[in-house]
Amino acid sequence: MEKENINKTKDQQEVKKTSAIGRRDVIKTLVTVPVLGAVAYGLVKTRKVAILDRDISDVFKLSDKNAVFLEPMANGKQIRLGLVGFGIRGKQLMRALGFAEPSYIDTLIEAKKKNPDDTRYDAFLEQDDLNVVITGVCDIFDKYSEAAQLTGSNIHREGTNGKFGPAPKRYKTYQELIAADDVDAIVIAAPDHWHGTITAAAAKAGKHVYCEKPMTWTVPETYMVRQAIKDTGVVFQLGHQGRQTASYQKAEEIISNGLLGNVNLIQVCTNRNNPNGAWVYPIIEGSNPQTIDWKQFEGDPERIREYNDYMLSNKLEKYVGPDERSKFSLERFFRWRCWWDYSTGLSGDLLTHEYDAANQIMHLGIPHSATSSGGVYFFKDGRTVPDVLQTTFEWPDRNMTMLYSATLASSRNRGKVFMGHDASMEVADILSITADRESERYAEKIKQGIIPTDKPFFTYVPGQSKVDAVTSATELYFAQRGLLYTYVNGKRYDTTHLHMREWLECIRQGKTPSCNIDQAFEEAMTAHMGTRAYLEGRTMYWDKDKEQITRG
Amino acid sequence: MENNYSKAQLTWLLVLRIFVGWHFLFEGMVKVLNPNWTAAPYLMDSQGHFRSFFVNMAGNAGLMNTVNFLNEWALVLIGLGLIIGAFSRLSCIGGILLLIMYTLSHPALIGAKYAMPFEGSYFLIDKNLVELAALGVLFVFPSARVIGVDSLLVKVLPSGFRKFII
Structure with a gap:
């Protein structure tokens, strides 16, 4: 009994000791936790003020819809393109279609070497394949015509030392290009005074047309071009890429x-x-x-x-x-x-x-x-x-x-x-x-x-x-x-890429482009x-x- | 055993730990509570030697989801760890790593202009680096083993944890 008592006392003492240390330990362990409450108070206040101040939905109603673009259909047919005009804009349109001059690719690669932040080369390589082939080109300046042929053959988007595909045929006149059997659609980047004439001629030959702005040079031809597009029903897109x-x-x-x-x-x-x-x-x-x-x-x-x-x-x-x-x-x-x-x-x-x-x-x-x-x-x-x-x-x-x-x-x-x-x-x-x-x-x-x-x-x-x-x-x-x-x-x-993509998809899907003949x-x-x-x-x-x- | 600190030393170590922890926790929670928050603009604004690394990171939408998640919750956990003194050494290491990343993307270089509002003028040493040094101090003087959850953890966890965790 006595022994037991002694033991008990010892245990009780032990327990007492532990709990005494425990309390102090608990305090030492958790004393800083209330700080979290203060942080939480700040957070709740901050969030309330932020939400209250910025909500304007009662007077400013707007959908959260993002821009919609006509998406390419799967397994669309390949479109064979003819290009008229390979000057400044013609070169840009070809790049938007996925075809760049090898010398241009060289400059992009060089620029990237000099400045790793220059991502134009990667962006061009990543640009979607529009499933088109350039089968004919026409420019009245020999040097541009030859450059257009080389560019049209640059199907792998490579520099000067790259591997090229078959070169598109060169035509001396737009009439011959339009008459070609292996051309489904024409891209026009000639000077303004040629826009309407070539557009109407292409339409009458049953070719779809992407034409740079403005649609016409004279007033009388404006009616004539509209008539030609409406009569033939070809897919026409005017080159205002801002539409995208x-x-x-x-x-x-x-x-x-x-x-x-x-x-x-x-x-x-x-x-x-x-x-x-x-x-x-x-x-x-x-x-x-x-x-x-x-x-x-x-x-x-x-x-x-x-x-x-x-x-x-x-x-x-x-x-x-x-x-x-x-x-x-x-x-x-x-x-x-x-x-x-x-x-x-x-x-x-x-x-x-x-x-x-x-x-x-x-x-x-x-x-x-x-x-x-x-x-x-x-x-x-x-x-x-x-x-x-x-x-x-x-x-x-x-x-x-x-x-x-x-x-x-x-x-x-x-x-x-x-x-x-x-x-x-x-x-x-x-x-x-x-x-x-x-x-x-x-x-x-x-x-x-x-x-x-x-x-x-x-x-x-x-x-x-x-x-x-x-x-x-x-x-x-x-x-x-x-x-x-x-x-x-x-x-x-790139908006020009999207604008040309829309035109091509309208040809494939039988739809009307955003900058159609009425808008033009x-x-x-x-x-x-x-x-x-x-x-x-x-x-x-x-x-x-x-x-x-x-x-x- | 750890408590060789004077009362004043312990007090100021504790104040430093709570202040740094508070800063981390608040920055983290503000981001967690804002569903639109993303580090992308901050990363796109990078300067210095590692600029393209951070800008590319910002351009990768999938990677940004992970980066945002890790950044937000790392800030929160580090803040919590420092304030309550749990896994305080690990929290210090985590905090130092985050601050190194911020410094690499936004070094205080002469002529570097940043969009994020910075008050004051800095050369090489900015507030990120001062906070980094503070975390170094807190790592070598682990006050949480005296005051904080770590005072309990040192008793229950194997001694191996004492090196870098608690």
Whole structure:
């Protein structure tokens, strides 16, 4: 008993000792745990404030849909392409189709060696195979024709020492190319004064057409081209690759949801400031009367007649020439955009991109009227087309004006801006919306300090789906620096590639491309109205019923 | 046995551990709670010798999911570990590794401009590196064996764990 008692006491003492140490140990072990409570409090508060401040879904309703592109069908048939024109744009279109000059690949490989961040080479290799083959090429400059053949045979996307496939056949004239049996569709990257003629001829031969902008050089041919496309039913796509810009699709939704309020003014601009941007392109070595087919360069006789008829009957002789059309000139061959004799000037070259974007976003159609002013103010190199141009288009039935303002002598950035009563929207690769301080729609949120008016409150970055909250400062910073849209779903994409892919898929699937003949007709007529307003120095009107340009 | 520290030494070690832990935990939880958070913009903004490595990482969507997950939860676990003093040496090592990655992607070089808002001016040594040094100190003075869950773990786990884990 005694022993037991003693033992018991010892045990009890043991227990007592353990529990005493235990308490102290527990305290020592867990004393810092309450700190977690303080951290949690901070987190809950932070999150509440963040969510409360940024939620604007009650006044800013937008779907989380991302841009939709026509997806290629599996096992589509291979399309055999013929290319007309292998100048600057022709080379770019070929790359978008997956065919690059070996020397171009060499420069990309070299650039990557020098700078590992230069991923253009990898991006080109990764660009989807469009399942096309180049079977014919045509350029009236021998050197370009031969380069086009080599490029068309570069089916493995290799450099100078690579392995090449069969070379496409070279044709001396576009007529022969169009007549070829092994050509299903034509890509046109010839100068402006050839666009309409070749498009119509190709359509009549049953070939599908991808044509660079603008659709036409003269007004009369614009009707003729539309007729040819409609009569033959070929798949036509005009080269406004902006149609594939994801943010334009979002812009359309934003405006139709009324998130900007009434839009009464759109401002679109061209801001360039270097010789290349002003079409003073290099004269290529090896070019001379023997290597250039000048007779073909002059143009189609029917087109030249339409051009001269208009110019001379409106006393616009000073814009014609000044050289004789038949006189060989390397300047005029390589820098043809500088002369009305071949060009459509700023209107056809650059205004059309801006107009087509606005037309895609707001479905404007041909404007009621156009007024233009400007002149040759900087590049006094003998050109006849202006280097500074302002054109205003009116849509009274839509209560709206579009102002196009262009200069080739200042690169100050002026964006594409849709100005609404409640907010203005700037559209580029990304899209940003800034609330108007007098807005009614956003008045409450502005008063509460949730929506700022001194910087964009919403930015759309392709590939991101967050749409119902104010953009945070960090997101805005990155969006503006363009860091977020470099990759979409882990892959870079090129809008020209997508635009040509859409055209090819429409051929395969029997569908209509986004920049179809109706859109192209509107684009061409709008540009012609702007051009005529400039040349004649008076307002041009569009007679909707007669589908004619009339004078004020 | 570990408690050769003076009261003042122990107090300041503890303060340092909680502060660093707090910073890690909060940074981690803010990211965990934000479903849209991704390290991609931060990585795309990298400068210095390892820029292309981090930029390529940002361009790989699948890899970014893993990177984001690891970064978020590593920050949280390291923060928790330091505050409650559990696996504190392992937490220090983890924290040092993360801070090395941040430093490699955003070195404080002269002329390097970053989009992420940084207050102050730095040359080579920035706050990431100061925090890294603090974790080094906490590693060699394992205060959690005195105050923290590790004081219990040292008793139950084999002594091999003492080298790098607790």
